[in-house]
Amino acid sequence: MALTAIEIYKYLPKTNCKDCGFPTCLAFAMKLAQKGAELSACKHVSEEAKSALEAASRPPIRLVTIGKDGRKVEVGNEVAMFRHEKTFYHQPGLLLRVKDSAAPDKVAQEMAAVASYKVERVGMQLSWNGLAIQNDGGDKAAFLAAVKLAQAHPELALVLMSDDPDTMAAALGDPAVAGRLPLIYAATEANWQKMAALAKQHKCPLAVRAGGLDALATLTEQVAAAGIEDIVVDPGARDFGDSLNALTQIRRLALKKSFRPLGYPVITFPGEKASSQEEEVLLATQHIARYAGVIVLDHFSPAMAYPLLTERLNIYTDPQKPLQMQAGVYPFGKPDPASPLLVTTNFSLTYFSVSSEIESSGFPTWLMVVDTEGQSVLTSWASGKFDAEKISKAAKNFKVEEKIGHRSLVIPGAVAVLRGELEGEFPEWKIMVGPREAVGIGPFLKQNWAR
Amino acid sequence: MPKVEAPVEKWRGRVQEVRLGGDGRKQVTVGGESTLPFLHFDGEIPHRPVIAAEVLDMPPADWAENVVSAWGDALKSPAAWAKKAAQLGADLIFLRLASAHPEQGNTSGAQAAKTVSQVMEATDLPLIVVGPDVAEKDNEVIVAVAEAARGQRLALGTVTDKNYRTIVATAMAGGHAVVAQAPMDMNLSKQLNILCCDVGLPKDSLVMDPTTGALGYGMEYALSVFERLRLAALQGDAMTAMPILCHAGYESWRQKEAKAVEGVPVSWGDQKVRSLLWEQMTALTLLQSGAEIMVLRHPRSMDVVRGVIDRLMARQGPVS
Numbered sequence: 086m087a088l089t090a091i092e093i094y095k096y097l098p099k100t101n102c103k104d105c106g107f108p109t110c111l112a113f114a115m116k117l118a119q120k121g122a123e124l125s126a127c128k129h130v131s132e133e134a135k136s137a138l139e140a141a142s143r144p145p146i147r148l149v150t151i152g153k154d155g156r157k158v159e160v161g162n163e164v165a166m167f168r169h170e171k172t173f174y175h176q177p178g179l180l181l182r183v184k185d186s187a188a189p190d191k192v193a194q195e196m197a198a199v200a201s202y203k204v205e206r207v208g209m210q211l212s213w214n215g216l217a218i219q220n221d222g223g224d225k226a227a228f229l230a231a232v233k234l235a236q237a238h239p240e241l242a243l244v245l246m247s248d249d250p251d252t253m254a255a256a257l258g259d260p261a262v263a264g265r266l267p268l269i270y271a272a273t274e275a276n277w278q279k280m281a282a283l284a285k286q287h288k289c290p291l292a293v294r295a296g297g298l299d300a301l302a303t304l305t306e307q308v309a310a311a312g313i314e315d316i317v318v319d320p321g322a323r324d325f326g327d328s329l330n331a332l333t334q335i336r337r338l339a340l341k342k343s344f345r346p347l348g349y350p351v352i353t354f355p356g357e358k359a360s361s362q363e364e365e366v367l368l369a370t371q372h373i374a375r376y377a378g379v380i381v382l383d384h385f386s387p388a389m390a391y392p393l394l395t396e397r398l399n400i401y402t403d404p405q406k407p408l409q410m411q412a413g414v415y416p417f418g419k420p421d422p423a424s425p426l427l428v429t430t431n432f433s434l435t436y437f438s439v440s441s442e443i444e445s446s447g448f449p450t451w452l453m454v455v456d457t458e459g460q461s462v463l464t465s466w467a468s469g470k471f472d473a474e475k476i477s478k479a480a481k482n483f484k485v486e487e488k489i490g491h492r493s494l495v496i497p498g499a500v501a502v503l504r505g506e507l508e509g510e511f512p513e514w515k516i517m518v519g520p521r522e523a524v525g526i527g528p529f530l531k532q533n534w535a536r
Numbered sequence: 537m538p539k540v541e542a543p544v545e546k547w548r549g550r551v552q553e554v555r556l557g558g559d560g561r562k563q564v565t566v567g568g569e570s571t572l573p574f575l576h577f578d579g580e581i582p583h584r585p586v587i588a589a590e591v592l593d594m595p596p597a598d599w600a601e602n603v604v605s606a607w608g609d610a611l612k613s614p615a616a617w618a619k620k621a622a623q624l625g626a627d628l629i630f631l632r633l634a635s636a637h638p639e640q641g642n643t644s645g646a647q648a649a650k651t652v653s654q655v656m657e658a659t660d661l662p663l664i665v666v667g668p669d670v671a672e673k674d675n676e677v678i679v680a681v682a683e684a685a686r687g688q689r690l691a692l693g694t695v696t697d698k699n700y701r702t703i704v705a706t707a708m709a710g711g712h713a714v715v716a717q718a719p720m721d722m723n724l725s726k727q728l729n730i731l732c733c734d735v736g737l738p739k740d741s742l743v744m745d746p747t748t749g750a751l752g753y754g755m756e757y758a759l760s761v762f763e764r765l766r767l768a769a770l771q772g773d774a775m776t777a778m779p780i781l782c783h784a785g786y787e788s789w790r791q792k793e794a795k796a797v798e799g800v801p802v803s804w805g806d807q808k809v810r811s812l813l814w815e816q817m818t819a820l821t822l823l824q825s826g827a828e829i830m831v832l833r834h835p836r837s838m839d840v841v842r843g844v845i846d847r848l849m850a851r852q853g854p855v856s
């Protein structure tokens with residue numbers, strides 16, 4: 086939680102000695118609150134005050150990093166219960182669990198499928214974050230062999246799952262494995278001292294598992310007291326109802342009650358209680374929207390990965406700065422030079438409603454998207470971001486005349502007034518006024534372009 | 537002494553209860569919650585969210601192959617379709633009088649009344665009936681339907697800020713409820729509710745359709761509108777407290793991600809799996825944001841989503 090200037094001021098020496106370069110301690114405190122200065126500029130604060138200030142300015146949910154580079158998972162540090170209040174910032178990691186009891190060639194295949202998967206959406210490359218390797222039968226050698234297979238994919242984030250500290254120690258004994266900074270899963274009431282020691286030794290994040298929030302909070306305090314800061318929690322909830330309850334309560338406790346023992350990202354396993362793959366995906370969907378930091382699934386296929394990655398993208402979009410479409414000329418249904426050309430703004434909601442109407446009309450169409458800084462048609466027109474000059478510039482930039490044989494352009498009905506202006510900018514073009522609402526696009530195309 | 541005190545939130549407000557369905561027939565009540573979706577530890581959830589099956593009065597022209605084959609011959613008549621939906625466990629029928637559209641047959645009010653009577657003979661589930669979304673035709677067919685189904689307490693639509701007087705008056709005269717649709721904006725939904733209530737519609741006869749965006753197509757906007765409406769309702773604003781209807785089926789299935797079998801990247805995966813997930817994920821996300829009436833298209837989605845609702849409604853013991 087960010088501290089106010091007054092809260093910070095309480096910790097300062099209040100001598101106004103000016104050594105920090107500010108006229109008074111209060112002025113310095115105000116600058117600190119705005120993050121415009123560093124506490125170290127004051128040489129006179131006591132060690133005690135320093136650590137108190139640091140503790141008080143810690144985020145309510147700790148930011149934890151799993152992995153080093155590539156597709157590392159960085160989760161936590163969220164500040165809102167609802168995305169309209171404040172963006173959800175750190176997208177949950179999506180991982181596939183493989184079990185060391187499975188046939189090695191099958192395991193290797195699954196790992197390769199995860200590593201190579203890529204899909205594009207609204208100009209972004211999306212991929213799966215990593216793997217969790219479960220020590221299933223308790224056999225140390227099998228675990229080490231499975232972990233070794235994962236070394237073929239060093240860019241993936243890794244979770245090592247074994248409740249046996251010896252097996253965990255053996256896996257982390259390989260510097261190449263420990264160097265990937267995997268998440269150690271999990272410290273429990275039975276083994277936490279040893280697991281915490283391993284996490285400390287290898288500087289890896291540590292998952293803490295207990296049944297219920299009371300036991301969980303007790304355990305994280307013990308683990309934290311042992312010097313572990315990067316903690317991920319598992320409240321043991323596995324079904325739709327109990328995980329919705331547990332994750333909501335953990336988030337509330339952290340944000341609203343500043344309850345430190347549960348101020349950590351949460352790990353979930355949506356496949357464990359699912360009675361079908363659809364249910365597994367739906368529970369993962371719930372976990373994306375409702376507060377999970379690391380989501381470990383038991384299945385992977387493109388047909389489930391693509392919608393889940395889309396869900397994550399949607400939920401973690403900044404609600405204040407709506408997703409903007411990249412400006413450009415988009416083809417729908419293999420258009421040719423004779424196909425109609427429509428123009429709209431790059432506000433994603435506008436784009437989505439226009440594109441889905443074109444899509445469902447079945448008409449091959451060109452759609453020119455003009456950069457209006459994410460504003461809708463009327464707003465951007467009113468603010469001068471969607472006018473004849475902008476449109477003609479965009480048409481030139483995107484070399485529209487090379488793609489299209491005809492010379493007619495359809496503008497949104499809501500800005501019919503642009504027509505005259507546009508005819509000035511495009512003397513050889515015919516400017517047509519389209520429907521006011523996107524739903525009218527299908528009938529409009531049918532009326533004007535049916536062959 | 538427990539270490540963790542459950543962070544319970546008590547709300548002042550409550551979602552408006554709305555009952556649909558006629559005397560002597562199946563009835564469904566939605567709303568009534570005094571908590572956010574499925575958070576049993578904060579308050580009461582007297583009625584579970586319900587699933588409405590989307591039924592058209594004419595065979596659908598452009599539906600994906602895997603939906604068409606799942607319904608089979610039932611698509612040929614709205615009565616058979618509704619009957620099958622009831623057998624598959626739908627709680628409600630959402631009947632769209634598509635054939636009344638001037639370009640889809642321009643069928644009359646008399647025809648609409650007949651269709652609704654046939655559907656009501658085929659199943660005793662409550663009905664939501666909407667026109668083709670063309671104002672004059674909506675008014676024509678809905679007036680006829682309301683008359684023919686007097687006392688059956690249908691939900692009639694679609695009411696918008698540009699076209700509400702006729703449908704609201706008709707609903708009031710026939711003892712029906714209405715579905716009021718506003719374009720994805722909390723305040724516009726609230727204003728429309730106020731308009732309807734100002735002309736005399738009782739608060740318990742109104743269902744909100746705040747507009748749905750499918751996964752990847754504005755779902756997060758719909759989610760935030762639903763959540764803000766619900767939070768306002770729980771904080772005591774009665775004009776945002778109406779139950780929410782959501783078109784996860786219609787909005788998902790018109791997207792390329794649900795429909796396209798060919799000509800899409802390999803990384804999109806098998807269309808049969810992807811399309812169902814598209815509908816189900818949209819539905820679940822928006823159920824958890826506040827939807828009470830979920831309109832779905834594929835029988836399998838109805839089944840899966842109902843199973844998930846069951847599990848979310850099962851009261852959990854205390855977490856801590």
Ligand code: SF4
Pocket residue numbers: 097098099100101102103104105106107108109110113126127128129130
């Ligand atoms: S250096 Fe420290 S004590 Fe001196 S004025 Fe600045 S804040 Fe105050």
